[in-house]
Amino acid sequence: MQGADYDNFMRRNLTHVFNERDPQKRLDVIRELYDPNAVLNEPERSVTGHEAISSAVTELLGSLPPEFSFTAMGPAIGHHSLGRLRWQSGAPDGPAVVKGMDIAHFADGRIQSLHVFIEDEN
Numbered sequence: 140m141q142g143a144d145y146d147n148f149m150r151r152n153l154t155h156v157f158n159e160r161d162p163q164k165r166l167d168v169i170r171e172l173y174d175p176n177a178v179l180n181e182p183e184r185s186v187t188g189h190e191a192i193s194s195a196v197t198e199l200l201g202s203l204p205p206e207f208s209f210t211a212m213g214p215a216i217g218h219h220s221l222g223r224l225r226w227q228s229g230a231p232d233g234p235a236v237v238k239g240m241d242i243a244h245f246a247d248g249r250i251q252s253l254h255v256f257i258e259d260e261n
Contacts, residue, residue, distance in 0.1 A: 145217030148172070149224040149243060152250070156192075157209045160200055166193045174249045181255045206230050212238070220245045 152172055159165040169189045178185055179192045186195050207228055215224035222243045227235035242254040 145222040146215040146224075148245075149215035149217075149222050149241065150211055152243070152253070153209050153211055153224060153226055153241070157196060157199070159196075160205075162193060162197055165196060166190070169193055172250055173253075174246070174251050177250050178252045179255070180252060182257055203228070204230070207236070217243075217245075 151168070155168040156165055156172065159168065166189060169192055173189060173192060175189060176187060177189075177192065178187050179195055181195065184195075186192055207230060209226050209228045212225040212227055215222050217223065222245065223240055224243075225238070225240045227238045229236040238258040240256045240258075242256065243250050244252045
């Protein structure tokens, strides 16, 4: 992704995939942003493909209070087809309950793999 706007791309993923509670809207964006064989790597599992990624996000959002959302902690940065975005999640007017970062590998203008890292506050 030479000359890519990593910040725009990764913020769109955070906002329109990981904050989207409507499964069909989420899947539509996943189809735009992710390669059909993309892999989502979370600390406890990996899933492959658009539908599996959307299902994993559905499970994640179902485990969080409905008012929780993910917000970027500064701009995403990237080079040589890798992008990084730090994020936090919690209630809109409350403190962050969890923080982490996404590392994405891009090819042909789409996410090939996304690695989700959760920061340990201890």
